[in-house]
Amino acid sequence: MKALIIDGYVDEPACLGVPPYISPYPRYIAGALRERGLSEKDIHYLTIDRLRENPPGAGELVKKADLLIVIAGMTVPGKYLRASPITPGEIEALFRVSGGVKVIGGPIRLGFSCEGGKAAKGAESGLSLGDAVLARMDIEAFVFDLFEEGRGKQPGKGMQPESKLKAPENVEHRFRTTAEIGRWGQKGAFLVRQHPDYPYCMCELETYRGCGRPVHCSFCTEPFYGASDYRPVEDVVSEVSCLYSHGARYFRIGRQPDLLSYHGTDAGGPVPKPEPEVLERLYRGIRNVAPDLSVLHMDNANPITIAAYPEESEQILRTIIKYHTSGDVTAFGMESADPKVISANNLKATSEEVFEAIRLVNSLGAVRGANGLPEILPGLNFVHGLMGETKKTFQLNYDFLSLVLDSGLLLRRINIRQVMAFPGTPMYGRDEAAQKHKKLFLNYKDQVRKNIDLPMLRRVVPEGTVLRDVMCEVHENGTTFGRQLGSYPLLVGIPSSLPLRTFTDVTVTGHGMRSITGIPYPLRINSASNALIRELPGLGRKAADAVAAGVPYADREDFLRRVSEGEKLLRYLEF
Ligand code: SF4
Incomplete structure (x- = not known):
């Protein structure tokens, strides 16, 4: 049996899989296939950009693979230097020519849209999938369950009769467990060697999914993953060890809504109370198994965690700086500085709280590191078009950024986007401000780029750095x-x-x-x-x-x- 995984790329608030990044999705799927008895040589992986180049044998593989798996979904689409995500037309064309069992999944299960400011459409209604099946929950679990039980490699029983697929309509849609991805992450690590950027690809690492806040931001899709399912530290470290043994040297701990809350405990606060000792074990463990790694970075951190638990957060930031590589970023989802928008959309932190978080990260991380960039700096994400947005919102956001600049603090990046409302979120059907303020948004973005980004960049990397x-x-x-x-x-x-x-x-x-x-x-x-x-x-x-x-x-x-x-x-x- 041959399986072909086509990576159409993912870009979610808490997971990136656009080259040079490889997300956990294809690696987990490959691990699930290995566990069902497929050998490494029968599991093929192509990014959509590689497929567009039509490498030898790719067309035949698409037609003849017994199982064709497409990963797709840009919930926060950006602009990419040398990668173009898969288009709806390409997905439909692939499924038309493929003769095997066809599955599509990843964040596309939540819907798709081409740009911010436009509501997402459901994948099943918006795409002609033919006889392909949309994995409505986790694609890696769906692929695993597609195989007849008792076939493939069984723990303790060795190789069983040849792997056989069920009819996809008979497969239940479900989330994978942390135990499953503990195994699949390790077994699928070999796939990095098939990435076109290998060995220069960034492996996105997952620590957990699901937001630990008791209430959720109106636009966010993370709550669809349920309660936080923290992976055991040992599982993440073992996965890094396997990736490292296959030549991976670039890592980002990016697949979680808030790294500081990893294994956080409920202490009755607005977010889980951080556990600095767990982060110490995680980072130390990674460094032990990957001593010569080239990059170890992180992604999301929730500013309210820092504001609510400054001591624990400081301890964690010190740990990160001790073990990571410089040029790191704590991406803060601020979304808005307007108190009315914050309240109408259950956003996590006030502008005063975000300011304090920026100050703390600067106080520890602004020192220049070995790669020429500061050790770790905050990044800020803003979302426009949220409920309650008025013209004044733009002024308040601009004033906040000016305050940060005038205070001599450093920001590594400012990401400004318009909301993409997904079915099932409170925002869905209520994003009229995004269209109404489109022109205002573009002007404002331009002003931020000229008056904030430019002087900030000169400060972060002065001439001669x-x-x-x-x-x-x-x-x-x-x-x-x-x-x-x-x-x-x-x-x-x-x-x-x-x-x-x-x-x-x-x-x-x-x-x-x-x-x-x-x-x-x-x-x-x-x-x-x-x-x-x-x-x-x-x-x-x-x-x-x-x-x-x-x-x-x-x-x-x-x-x-x-x-x-x-x-x-x-x-x-x-x-
Ligand atoms: S804090 Fe808000 S944006 Fe962040 S993961 Fe939770 S719900 Fe989503």
């Missing part, structure tokens, strides 16, 4: 675009055509609103192009042309003798 290990990813009009592998990486444009899939250190030379310009560090002055020399920090066009005209320089002394600004440039150069 050296960023380590920027991976060159795309060429465009003579510029190479690259990023450090990590959480919310900064986009770097280098005015030179550098080989793709190679790493370079970069000196920051200029700032856009959400990206920076840089030159390779150190710059080999005698072979550098004029375009690169012109980017050297603090050098005017005329002076840069004079430096370029003076090439070659025999050594540092020769450079200093012949270039009047030589002293301040030396630290960026190599001879």
